[in-house]
Amino acid sequence: MVEHIKRDRGDLFGWPVIGFLLKNPAFLFALKTAVLLLFVYAVVYGIVDPGKENLFTTALFWGLFWPLFMVLSLGSFGRLFCGICPHGFLGKYITRFGLKKKMPKPLQNPLIGVVVLVIGWWAVYYAYPGFFKSPYATALLFVVMTAVAALFYFLYADMAYCKSICPIGAVSRGFSKISSAQLATYKSSCGDCRSFECASACPQNLKPFTFNGRNSMTDCTLCMDCAGACEAVSFKLQPPSAPLFKKFAYHKAEVWAFILITAAISISMSFHHALGRSAIVEEFFWVKTARYAQSLFDFGTADAVGISAFLYAVVISVALAVGGMFIAAKILKRPYEQTFYTLGYAFAPLFIIGGLSHLLESFFLHTASDIANGFIQGFALPFGTVEPLATRKDAWLHIFGIFNHLAGVWALVILFGRMRLVEASKLRKTLAYPFAAALILLYIGLNLYKGYVFKTYGVNRGGHGQHRSQTMQHPADGGMVKPTSSAERVVITRHAS
């Protein structure tokens, strides 16, 4: 065990206050306990007060935890969310007293968590947008997730739930490679070590002294237990996405998480939420398909357009990623699987950086006030209602759109860097590049197209989400009207402006 070490300047553990807090077991225990209590309180609050007047439960889960803290921290410092996660915190103790069995092979696949997230959450979200949003449903969802997590922690060793089943763990492992911080150890100190306190302290049974050599933190959840056990553990700042420019053993689930999350969130939302607000909404193929399906089947309360947009987004994204990489592999004369999983890491920024655009805009439009009002209600604080920090009329909100473009450019840069890891001639790499980038080019093209559509045709006066119904509330008419043709909508929009 190393007791003193001269830390590099970029090592956050050496910084005043931050370093002290991150390495202080008492502080971390208090912080994790506070988050756990907040979690339990919000769940109980959701069950006791299940109606829409309960602002606290939804504000905590769907405002503060996810997406605000999760997306902001994942892209910058990595899996800090896991570091304070109540499930991970409880799991450490449950697993200690559990049966410590080996997880059955079929359950050891982290793709399980990715599929649970994409189907169990996002598909349901587009079909029934309000399904998980009520305080009661939110509370119930987290009760079920906690019960499942506790069962897995009890049955299986090494925090198996975090490694394969948890939907957040499945995606955050890959996305954390974008971040600007890495946990590892000082090689010079670890050379003579025979006690391996860092590994003994790790609830995941990981070996932090191998992270540097592997260029990967594997399943590390940044719980910081190892940092409290040995001074040789470091948490250093690094250039953004640094690991992605070097070799590491690829993890299939990570690349699939990038593709499916980009499809389920970035592309689906561009179709359904962004272009769904344009004046030519009825002209898009996913809307036309939904209208046709509605003429054949009764969708009840389900959002046919949402389902259609989601399915198209997933099929198109997967087809472009797989097809593009297949052609690239042929041009490069390299095995398909190796090409797909080596170059597929370039898709990482699309959601985690591009998502900042929507996240920050929403923060000013409603998330900040939702969280403030939720806490005022939840803890009976003596403050009045907090108003949103901005409205859709505030032009400065568009500045956050820069993250959409940044994500596309950064993905192309990473793809360029990862092409260097493939053995092929320069000519072959140049020819293969646009095919390997097919999904990235879709993402960039879609962002440019959104700008073109709104500039040319304007916003649908029926407002966001009007396409859920065959008829719409037209504010100017004060009643229900049949949707007009796109040409008529354009005239209406231009007339209005």
Ligand code: SF4
């Ligand atoms: S992997 Fe899931 S359960 Fe484990 S710490 Fe992260 S968020 Fe929590």
Ligand code: SF4
């Ligand atoms: S390597 Fe360290 S920070 Fe990561 S999970 Fe293990 S003990 Fe926690």
